[in-house]
Amino acid sequence: MNIIKHLRxxxxYSQQELADKIKVSRQTIISYESGNTPSVPNVQKLAQLFDVLESDILNGHLPKEPSYEVIPAKAQKETPQMRISIPQENITKFKEVFLYIINKIGSKYNVGQTVLYKILYFIDFDYYEKYEEQLIGARYIKNTYGPTPVDFAKIVRQMQKDGDCEEVKSKYFEREQTKYLPRRKADISCLSAQELEHINATIKKYADWSATELSNYSHKDVPWIAADDKGIIDYETVFYRTPETSVREYAND
Known part of the structure; x- marks a missing residue:
C-alpha cells in the first residue's frame, strides 16, 4: 500500500485537494502515489499535513492509528476509588472548547496548529492534575513535536463542513502555518464556571508562546516523557510531574 495514498x-482528501494543500499539481500527487519519492520540501509539507514523521513518508511506514473511543459514564463509576487512565471522550465539549480558544486567540500571529495542540493538551492535563477530573477528556499521542490530540484533523474537518470554523494558511517566519478561524461563537453552556476559569487561565498563560517554545516545554512534562513514541499519553502520569510543569500544590507528608 502506498503511504501517501493511504494517508490521503x-x-x-481527493488527489486534487491534497495537491492544493501542498501547492503542487494533481499529476505530482499521482506520481507520488505511483511510487515516486517526493522532494524534501514536499516530504516536510506532507508530514506536517498528515501529522506523521518525515521518515514515515520516506520509508513508507504506516504510523499507528489510535482513534477516539467513547466510554459510557456508567463504566467509570464501577471503580469509584480509582482514577481513570483512559478518559471519556466528549466530542461536543472538544468542539466548543476549540471554538472558544480560536475565538479568543486564533487570529494572533503565533497561534497555529501546533500551538493549539499544546494549549488543548495543557488544558486537559493541568485540569486533571489539579482536580482529578476530566475537562475535555481528549486522548493525546506522543509525536515528535509534542502531544497531539487524537483525531484532531477529523473532528476539525467536520467542524469546517458544518460551518463552525475555517482553515487558512499563512506565513510565520517564512514557514507555512496552519491557522483556524471561527465562524461562530462557542457554546460555553457545556462548561462549568471552574472549567471556564481554568481554560481562560491556560489561554492567558500560553497565548504568546511560540510553537517551538511550547513544544520544548511539553517535552519536559512527565506525561510526554513517559509515553511510548506514537503512543497514548496517560493522564495518570500528571501526578509524577516535576515542579517545572506541575500546577498543583501537594501537601508535604
Missing part, C-alpha cells in the same frame, strides 16, 4: 484517503 484516511483524511478524506
Amino acid at each position: 484517503e484516511r483524511m478524506g
